[in-house]
Amino acid sequence: MERNPIPQFKPPHRNSPQRILIVRLSAIGDVILGVPVLCALRRAFPKAEIGWIVQGPGSQLLRGHPDLNTLITIPKLSFRTPSKFLEASSLARAFHPDLTIDLQGLMKSSLLAYLSGAKVRLGFASGEYDGREGSYWLNNRLVTPTSRHMVHRGLELLQPLGVVDSAIEYRLAEQETDSLMAKRVVEENFSGGPFAMINVGAGWPSKLWPNDRYAAVAKHLWNRWQFPSLVMWGGETEKRRALEIQSLAPEACKLAPSTSLTELRSLLRLASLFVGSDTGPMHLSVAVDTPTVALIGPMPIERVGPLGPRHRAIQNERLTKQQKSERKTNLSPILSIEVPMVCEACDSILGELSPSLLTRPTR
Template sequence: MEDYKNILVIRMSSLGDIIHTLPTLYALRKNWPQARIVWAVHPQFKPVLPGKPYIDDMVCVEERRLLYPPYWYTLRKRLHSYHFDLSLDLQGWAKSAVVALCSGATRRVGYGELAEGSRLVSKMLIGPHCHGNLVERYLDTVRALGGTTDTVAFPLPDLGAATQATAAVMQQDGIGETYVVAVPGARWALKEWPLPQWRELLRRITAQGMPVVLLGSKADGPKGEYLRREVPSPYLRDYIGKTTILEMMAIIRGASLFISADTGPLHAANALQRPLIALFGTTGAARSAPYHGGDKQHIQVLISPTARADARHPKIKDPDCMRQITVDRVWEAYEQSRRKFRF
């Protein structure tokens, strides 16, 4: 195993994808404890990353400016100051290839699915999990470099301040220690469970007197408005677009149960070891479902009957795929979680 001194990790977005790569960060630190590890990230996702001892520094890369070659010179100057002997591209797109090229690293490698010409910049590393879960696929890069991955862990940022900030708001809204988090949105619409089905599920949950907290990005605001209107319960609280990433993670960490389709907060909930119900159809559960490493006591994955086992974007474009996961099926999973985790 080569003794790398300065390592650049490139995974600039998005929330779920960064969460998927955190076990690789953990493995890098365990295998190269003395190395300086720098992470290239888009500014909005910087809060998701842990600090020391896992990451020594972060380089914020402005996505829009990557379109303009003059910015490459600025980026090159910043990255060359670290004298990288290894860059690890876990994004595999043209924009990450630009960062790898500007890094000046003496060895440039990347996860097997290098696309958009990125394989012209970095060497592909492919391991035995090339058709498996994303976490294991990313870990294959460490294995290919000669490292070991005996422990899979998700190093996360400190949520202390965010927990204090959200606790005050939630207490004022009458939310105690027991509540369910629901995320109705996703990065692309075909991954979402239909709102009428969310409406029926949330009516059932809140009818039991169980508080439900809605979370999501500002773009999901209309979904929150719809559900507030259609589920007129004092037990439903809409925090969509009203939290930072760390505040959202703090709320998830305190939840008794998390429910969503394949979206970033789902993978944050898994990293935080919260009981969860994951709804899959248009993306392949074999590839993208919450990683469990053999311990899946807290995870229930419900897959649409019309989905393919190896489905991944953009192979499944059926707008009815997610609709095939019925409310009764999710309700049964919810009731199982209540009995199992006693909330």
């Protein structure tokens, strides 16, 4: 359990919750999409003790967040290993929450909220994507969101607290060592000039766009805008994909070094453009306000697409309700996105940037 010092604020609202525990365990992109809830809670309850229980690499991006008091990192949970649940619930109870917010809406997240001992447990009513696996039996203040996007739906969970706040903030922390590493990479590869970042990986096969298409986009960015691309990767499989893209467009691409998530966050802050599918790095790019072209495959664009005028989302085909069970494997939606669509979105973003923003900004 890690604690961050929080600056002193004005007194909290009357009858406000004193100890709030956010439960959003994974995945990286979904954790990022939950961060605006943390920021909204801090604006509403400036004196509250706010904790977040999370598993896996998403914890790296929460560490040091200025609005978070306590970060509880746990191993990946499985109902086949009850001992891990007992350990995780012990850590949740040790925080002594009087309120939990279940952003995940699954049985394991709602069970952790229940076992934390919190008297008030906010969660989603039963729905297509939220409030699943009987989580609504364990959460005792249920919300039926009217919004489609995950960020807005998370913010709607706060309405029973009297919090009606549509402002979207991320305020992700920046470590000096990560910032220095990112600046060194940019200087060594691009002499400090502007560049785009291309992300080749994704958690599901249905979100993987073909290598040759990414290479074609990199060539377009180079020929049209004189923008080189830094091809990012995570793990050996993605590295092989990145190397293939570089080999297909050697004049337009550089291979990114191996990075941690926090180093990637710093690199994204320095990029002028990001291109990639619906995955953690795309949501991270949006969170640090780098202009983003998001290639949306099987998930609804109105649920996961980037929010804000600096970004573009492309979805050319979507799964039917009957195909929902194929969302991890059905390649048809992502393959229906053609190279000219992505190039047009890139041109739209870059054409709106002022000349000064097409040079490397200092962030």
